[in-house]
Amino acid sequence: MKKTLAVMFTLPMLLSSLAIPVLADNVAEGKKIAFQRRGTSGVGNCLACHAIADGESPGNMGPPLVAIKARFPNRNDLRARLYDPTVANPISAMPPFGKHGILTDEEIEKVIDYLYTL
Template sequence: MTLVIGAAAPFPAARAQSVSEGQRLAFDRGKGNCLTCHEIKGGDLPGTIGPVLRDIKSKYPDRNDLVAILTDETRRNPQTVMPPFGRNRILTEQEINAIVDFLQTL
């Protein structure tokens, strides 16, 4: 993103769009599919395999930790059942970042 001095910063609108897209992906049963394992505020029919997703920004203040988890949690925890969304190309880097933007609002 280019920073333009003296102009209205586009970040808030872009971030809101990214958060919205991240929620759509997280709730999409054919894409992010987060609700299969996690309870997320606003989601229908959540699973209980993974932890409830709330207070995410306080639990993971460094967004790179969340990106790493979504990309390939097996690097941190080889015994995880969390799918390696990035490694297996289930989600693109842009989609992972959008989901992280959404998770940080929980």
């Protein structure tokens, strides 16, 4: 009984300590990555295809990036879409940012932090 209670109280604390907090710096860096154009490292170039609030010269090939948290309430679903969009849509024009090493896992997480503010 004592072990069961210890696990019941310890497990939630352990899991909450594993959660990655969303920091203002991550959001700012994620926005920078999303807005960067070709020719720089850590380039997201999201504006090439998507309209984003405050973005200059957006494309209209992809959907506007609004209400992201409502559209992707499960963060892992959004991460999978950024990592390799061809899994959900084999003919997607969106580049597989993670699969092809365009962005690192850390950069993808920062972009997600930013997108969740939209």
